[in-house]
Amino acid sequence: MSVTAVIGLQWGDEAKGKIVDLLTDQHEIVVRYLGGNNAGHTVKFDGQTYKLSLLPAGILRPGVQSVIANGVVINPKALLEEMKSITDRGLPIGENLIISDRGHVIFPYHHAEEAIFEASRGDSKIGTTMRGIGTCYRDKIGRAHAIRVGDFVRPAVLRKRLEEIVPYKNQILKCLDPNFKPFEVQALYDEYMGYADQLRPRVVDTTTFLHKALRDKKSILFEGAQGSLLDIDHGTFPYVTSSNASACGIQSGSGVPSRAIDRIIGVVKAYTTRVGGGPCPTELLDEIGQHIRDEGHEYGTVTGRPRRCGWLDTVATKYGANLAGVDCIAVMLLDVLGKLDELKICEAYEIDGERTTDFPSHVDDLAKAKPVYRTLPGWKKDITGVRRMADFPKEARAYLDSVSELVGAPVEIVSVGPDREQTVLS
């Protein structure tokens, strides 16, 4: 048996989907345990591209059980559309997908609230994905206005909860936006009952399911979403997502104890990207940043927004690795750097004249951080055909050695292109 977790060590978009996809054939169960349809995972194989958002990557491998666990916030309309997009392409979804009755449900008032809250921040917008993620989690923590999946699939409970919640939401939204058009309980009930009728057979207690799977020594893969630096507690608050996007979220988001996890793989892009607001010390606002964006196709899978690009920041990445306690790292998109004459890796920050390798806990200190760079020669070669570590040009190997040294974990996987095949294992 093996229980593995794949965790992004940066600000999300580390190409975790590819690593998860590669590992799914070695695992019987794949678990998504946080976030919602703010996430976007791209998986390419056999000349096909699949874009997943809420569905675990296990859905692309027949025979693998996919689990949407309790930590996920679910937009049922988006989930059903995504399921249809997969079944339309000939991949069946039957009993291989189960959904936790403890998950929380996103309603249209969550989108309306998010639009108002984001606008209220003026120039310091968080830059959210506008999927109602943060406002749904806010209701979960607040309890009074939350609707769990277990409520949503019980018609009488759903109606009662909507009758309690919707008038309150309407009142608040009307105060915040005089042009707001109130939500109607009956219309929401009818719409959501339509989704509930389709999803009900999949709704189970996934915590008990996973505990039984552990007893039965099944192999389980935890599929992280977003990235460690977007973690609500440990990330660059308030420019974060509303859940524990570091490895800290596995226990609360699935009910599986951390001692059950055998191996944690930290996923790192060979450079840095970030979408949305918040400081990003190594961001490049010049032609090199644009070159990386173009070569890496760095535009959001979910929102299409251009990603902010910069050199690899190992102060930030090492912090993510420490939060996860990684066993090894996977370096993604190394090929993207192949045309540059020289490469830089941030190995420390200078903050108020002091050099540090500790990641600051306050976002204002991070905003002041000046990267201290190590400069390495580029390899100036196409490495997309490399399949063995020994076949990398010596400059690429030196780059990987620096990443390993500065992040503090061995590089065991390197990705040199989007396809399943374009992967080098140590």
Ligand code: IMP
């Ligand atoms: P939210 O998750 O929509 O509330 O957005 C909060 C912040 O997290 C924003 O800066 C988003 O751009 C960022 N974010 C959310 N999901 C992802 C993701 O999957 N990849 C990268 N950034 C994300």
